[in-house]
Amino acid sequence: MKEMNLHGRDFLKLLDFTPEEIMYLLDTAADFKKKKQNGELTEIYRGKNVALIFEKTSTRTRCSFEVAAHDLGMGTTYLDPSGSQIGKKESIADTARVLASMYDGIEYRGFGQDIVDNLAKYSKVPVWNGLTNEFHPTQMLADLLTIREHFGHLKGIHLCYMGDARYNTGNSLMVACAKMGMHFTVCSIPKYYPSRELIAVCQEIAAETGAVIDFNEDAVAGTKGADVVYTDIWVSMGEPDSVWAERIEELEPYRVTMQIMQNAGSQSVFMHCLPSFHDLNTTIGKQIKEKYGLNEMEVTDEVFESAQSVVFQEAENRMHTIKAVMYATI
Numbered sequence: 001m002k003e004m005n006l007h008g009r010d011f012l013k014l015l016d017f018t019p020e021e022i023m024y025l026l027d028t029a030a031d032f033k034k035k036k037q038n039g040e041l042t043e044i045y046r047g048k049n050v051a052l053i054f055e056k057t058s059t060r061t062r063c064s065f066e067v068a069a070h071d072l073g074m075g076t077t078y079l080d081p082s083g084s085q086i087g088k089k090e091s092i093a094d095t096a097r098v099l100a101s102m103y104d105g106i107e108y109r110g111f112g113q114d115i116v117d118n119l120a121k122y123s124k125v126p127v128w129n130g131l132t133n134e135f136h137p138t139q140m141l142a143d144l145l146t147i148r149e150h151f152g153h154l155k156g157i158h159l160c161y162m163g164d165a166r167y168n169t170g171n172s173l174m175v176a177c178a179k180m181g182m183h184f185t186v187c188s189i190p191k192y193y194p195s196r197e198l199i200a201v202c203q204e205i206a207a208e209t210g211a212v213i214d215f216n217e218d219a220v221a222g223t224k225g226a227d228v229v230y231t232d233i234w235v236s237m238g239e240p241d242s243v244w245a246e247r248i249e250e251l252e253p254y255r256v257t258m259q260i261m262q263n264a265g266s267q268s269v270f271m272h273c274l275p276s277f278h279d280l281n282t283t284i285g286k287q288i289k290e291k292y293g294l295n296e297m298e299v300t301d302e303v304f305e306s307a308q309s310v311v312f313q314e315a316e317n318r319m320h321t322i323k324a325v326m327y328a329t330i
């Protein structure tokens with residue numbers, strides 16, 4: 001693996017990284033994964049510490065940062081959605097300067113991309129985006145690693161995204177596919193397409209990398225032959241409950257079902273960033289069932305539990321890829 005110098009870089013969105021740099025992060029993650037499987041210790045950063053700010057809740061991202069940091073020998077401080085002064089009593093600029101004086105890196109999960117950008121502007125140590133409304137770049141590295149593990153390569157792989165593509169996961173997948181020369185199809189109604197500006201930026205990148213970006217309102221035509229069928233929840237964190245009725249009505253035609261997977265073909269895999277509403281074993285799942293009569297939302301339980309589903313491999317890869325990001329940028 002060719003070493004690359006990304007030390008001191010922030011990790012705010014994939015748009016800031018070249019395809020070669022992204023590939024380097026994936027190779028580094030794959031290497032860390034192998035070491036972990038072999039029980040090799042990787043405490044390269046003993047004595048260092050990272051701050052993990054979560055203004056929204058998390059299972060995968062938080063645990064990935066904590067385990068990855070500990071594996072690298074680092075200490076962690078978790079700042080929960082209500083447990084710090086951030087935003088309420090202290091500005092992002094002041095918080096950045098305080099934390100950067102004590103820590104070697106700062107993770108931020110929260111609302112607008114402008115907040116994490118601002119944090120990075122005032123921090124002298126690397127800042128990592130653990131999800132904003134607009135982007136979820138660490139998720140993308142895990143997704144790309146999972147796709148590469150499964151198909152052996154990324155170039156030319158056809159990924160079809162079903163549902164609300166104008167939020168963090170959809171936006172970021174379009175960027176990731178554009179960067180890596182993949183074929184990205186949004187399967188949804190135009191209302192849920194990424195912004196015109198972001199599409200234009202990605203089309204420009206695609207012209208260089210050979211990627212294809214297209215849109216299809218027809219769930220069957222859009223998923224035909226897709227290698228990856230990807231979806232996310234219909235209502236994201238921070239959105240009001242009042243949008244549920246509309247989302248259900250507009251996005252139900254884009255639920256990932258067994259018919260959709262069969263239409264994609266036997267080579268296809270199902271992916272989801274998680275958490276997912278595929279059964280009634282969650283509080284929200286039960287509430288939606290009571291109010292709207294749905295047993296499953298963006299994906300059926302049958303697909304979620306099927307042999308084509310790689311969602312738990314994808315979730316595990318969050319940890320290996322986040323480790324690579326911290327290792328490379330600190």
Ligand code: CP
Pocket residue numbers: 057058059060061062131139273274275
């Ligand atoms: N995929 C993801 O970011 O999961 P969490 O919200 O649990 O971190």
Ligand code: NVA
Pocket residue numbers: 131167168169232233235236237273274275
């Ligand atoms: N779009 C989802 C992603 C969760 C990982 C959300 O923002 O809630």
